[in-house]
Amino acid sequence: MTNDSDLKTTPLHSMHKELGGKLVPFAGWHMPIQFKGVMEEHKCVRDGVGIFDVSHMGEIEITGPDAKKLIQYLVTNDIESMQNNQALYTLMCLETGGVVDDLLVHRFSDDHYFLCVNASNSDKDFQWILKNAGDFNAVVKNTSQETAQLAVQGKHSEALLQKLCDISLSEIEYYHFRKGKIHNFECILARTGYTGEDGFEVYLDSKHAESAYKALIEEGKSFNLQPIGLGARDTLRMEMGYALYGNELNENCNPFEAGLGWVIKLQKDDFLGKAALKKQKDAGLSRKLVGIRLLDRGVLRPHYRVLSEGSPVGELTSGTFSPSLNTGIGLCYVSTEYAKLGTKLDVEIRKLNVPAEVVKPPFLPSRIKKS
Amino acid sequence: MEVPENLLYTQEHEWVRVDGKKAVVGITQFAQEQLGDIVFVELPEVGTLIEQESPFGVVESVKTVSDLYAPVSGTVTASNKDLEAHPEQVNSEPYGTGWIIEIEVSDEKELEKLMSPDDYTEQCNKEQG
Numbered sequence: 001m002t003n004d005s006d007l008k009t010t011p012l013h014s015m016h017k018e019l020g021g022k023l024v025p026f027a028g029w030h031m032p033i034q035f036k037g038v039m040e041e042h043k044c045v046r047d048g049v050g051i052f053d054v055s056h057m058g059e060i061e062i063t064g065p066d067a068k069k070l071i072q073y074l075v076t077n078d079i080e081s082m083q084n085n086q087a088l089y090t091l092m093c094l095e096t097g098g099v100v101d102d103l104l105v106h107r108f109s110d111d112h113y114f115l116c117v118n119a120s121n122s123d124k125d126f127q128w129i130l131k132n133a134g135d136f137n138a139v140v141k142n143t144s145q146e147t148a149q150l151a152v153q154g155k156h157s158e159a160l161l162q163k164l165c166d167i168s169l170s171e172i173e174y175y176h177f178r179k180g181k182i183h184n185f186e187c188i189l190a191r192t193g194y195t196g197e198d199g200f201e202v203y204l205d206s207k208h209a210e211s212a213y214k215a216l217i218e219e220g221k222s223f224n225l226q227p228i229g230l231g232a233r234d235t236l237r238m239e240m241g242y243a244l245y246g247n248e249l250n251e252n253c254n255p256f257e258a259g260l261g262w263v264i265k266l267q268k269d270d271f272l273g274k275a276a277l278k279k280q281k282d283a284g285l286s287r288k289l290v291g292i293r294l295l296d297r298g299v300l301r302p303h304y305r306v307l308s309e310g311s312p313v314g315e316l317t318s319g320t321f322s323p324s325l326n327t328g329i330g331l332c333y334v335s336t337e338y339a340k341l342g343t344k345l346d347v348e349i350r351k352l353n354v355p356a357e358v359v360k361p362p363f364l365p366s367r368i369k370k371s
Numbered sequence: 372m373e374v375p376e377n378l379l380y381t382q383e384h385e386w387v388r389v390d391g392k393k394a395v396v397g398i399t400q401f402a403q404e405q406l407g408d409i410v411f412v413e414l415p416e417v418g419t420l421i422e423q424e425s426p427f428g429v430v431e432s433v434k435t436v437s438d439l440y441a442p443v444s445g446t447v448t449a450s451n452k453d454l455e456a457h458p459e460q461v462n463s464e465p466y467g468t469g470w471i472i473e474i475e476v477s478d479e480k481e482l483e484k485l486m487s488p489d490d491y492t493e494q495c496n497k498e499q500g
Contacts (some may be wrong), residue, residue: 022407038433039408039459231407231434297455299411299431321410321433350413350429 004030010055011148011209019217019227026230027120029056034229041232042323045195049154050228051216054201055209058122059147060115060129064138067111073136074129074272075105076255078265082107087175087190090263091255092125093273097280098251101125102243102260104192106177114143116201118245132272148209152216153199153236155367156223161200163219165189169200174370183215194233196240196366238320238329241291241361247302247318248289248331254280257287257333288339291361292316292330292347298354300328305348306356313338313345322363328356329363372495373400375466379482380491381424383440386466387485389476396442397470398430398461401495406432409461414450415472421447423481428471430461443481445474 004023007030016023021032032053035041044050062071071079077090086107092100101121106114117125126142133140152161158169167180169189177190187204204212217225234244243249248258255264255277266278292306300319305312319330330347338345341360346353378386384402388395403409413429421427426438427447450472454460461469476482486494 033434034407037408039410235433297411299433299436301436321431323410323433 008056010053011206012053012055012213015210015213016053016227021227021229024230027056027118029119031056032227032229034231035227038229038231038235039323041226041228042235044224044226045154045197045228045232045236046324047154049152049156049160049199049220049223049225050232051213051220051225052151052153052228052233053148053213054151054233055148055206056119057149058117058119058125058142058144059149059203060117060122060126061141061143062113062115062129062138063111063141064136065111066136066138067113070129070133070136070138070140071105071113071115072268072271074132075103076264076271076273076277077105078268079105079107079113080268084109085176085178087177087192089175091249091260092128093255093277094251095273095276096251097254097273097276099245099249099253099255100128100251102245102249104190106188106190114203116149116203120246146206148204148206150202150204150209150213150216151193151195151199152202153193153195153228154197156225157197157199160216160220160223160225161189161202164215172200174368182212185212187212191369193368194240194242195236196242196362196364196368197236198367198369235320235323238318238331239322239324239363240366241331241363243289243331244318254287256280256285258289285336287333287335289317289331289333290339291359291363292319292332292345292356293325293359293363294328294347295355295357297326298328298349300330300347300349302330304330306332306334307346307348307353308338308343310346310353316347324364331361334358372492373466374488374492374495376488378466378488379442379485380488381440381442381485382494383438385440385442387442387482389482392476392479393448394443394445394474394476395470396472396474397465398439399491399495400465401498402437403462403465403469406430406437407434408432409458412451412454412458412461412471414452414454415447417447417450419447421445421474423484430458439471441474442485443474443476443478445477447472448475449473
């Protein structure tokens with residue numbers, strides 16, 4: 001068992017305890033899994049606004065004359081046409097096409113970017129980038145330690161943040177960001193998220209995280225804002241069918257099968273994994289990641305077996321209970337013959353075959369504010 | 372923490388209310404708090420024979436699956452079907468509408484193995500650290 005004292009903590013660790021958070025080990029961090037309860041927190045974000053401490057996420061800053069060239073070489077998406085203050089979702093792949101991580105690229109300018117990467121991968125990503133940065137005139141800096149990240153998500157997130165913010169948030173479009181101040185603390189406000197609701201991810205100096213968080217909690221009272229734990233973060237992302245590194249994605253997966261072909265731009269110049277990914281694309285899909293929804297009430301869990309007429313066809317990579325749909329939902333790689341929407345399958349739950357069907361994620365409509 | 376005086380308890384956090392040959396079973400306030408929001412309860416059919424200390428059903432919260440253990444051996448005479456649609460009653464009223472099954476006790480001597488409210492309270496305090 002991991003000793004809690006070996007775990008890393010975010011600048012909001014004592015706030016979480018004060019607010020009644022139940023803290024558990026997660027990817028080497030001591031993080032709140034819940035406050036009032038997963039169901040209530042989930043509904044709070046779907047119906048209003050919630051605040052998440054996601055300071056465990058990693059941030060890597062890349063600067064210098066070759067910053068753009070280096071990132072183009074590292075990631076599968078095309079950053080060439082990115083504007084200043086724009087964010088882009090992408091993958092970073094091995095030469096084999098396996099996924100090192102999925103991440104967001106933020107562009108300040110031609111020679112200044114920052115990446116937001118998964119907590120569990122941040123050290124690995126940093127080493128990977130350093131290893132591949134040798135021929136580029138760029139400086140790579142791991143700023144995870146000094147950067148805190150808050151996610152404010154839900155339809156009232158803009159109204160709440162605007163009360164404390166000195167810039168006009170309505171001018172920030174989806175997948176764009178601006179520098180601004182919250183409660184006089186400098187931060188980066190990005191209209192991004194992992195919930196399927198409108199919302200912002202706010203990056204700021206760790207030193208100011210607690211004061212900014214307190215100000216948001218206080219101001220949030222009139223919006224019925226609640227602190228949200230990792231439990232609801234997972235049910236919210238699952239209802240959107242968003243992939244999670246370590247579950248759907250890993251160094252051996254085929255990202256086309258994961259449905260992420262849209263962030264792989266094979267027409268751009270050489271980048272890590274290009275040859276392997278081209279081969280995968282040319283070969284076509286034999287398997288596909290699909291949504292699985294139980295037809296009766298139940299809960300799905302990772303690794304549950306999925307069957308067709310008694311024969312195994314796959315294993316869930318993620319599974320949970322959807323508070324919005326009141327039943328079990330999951331994600332599973334199946335061969336394309338079982339991937340058709342509406343295909344009737346069974347999920348083995350404690351040796352019983354429970355009826356389910358194939359659906360196309362998201363499991364419920366996303367309400368992100370695309371312009 | 373609520374530990375009613377009129378009930379007996381198991382180490383696995385079930386409670387038992389004994390009334391003659393019948394025993395009603397549920398999970399404790401402490402247990403439901405530890406589990407968090409309960410979203411699914413798997414109940415045994417009426418008529419099922421269950422054995423002391425063996426699993427007879429399952430409660431699931433969003434994050435975890437937890438077996439239910441029979442406090443005494445016997446035959447299931449009723450199961451709380453309301454929990455199929457409203458499993459959250461186990462959270463809101465663990466000693467009331469959140470009851471799980473009723474058993475006809477086959478061997479009353481087995482009740483001697485169960486814990487008193489005081490002993491159970493002590494166990495919970497220890498587990499909480």
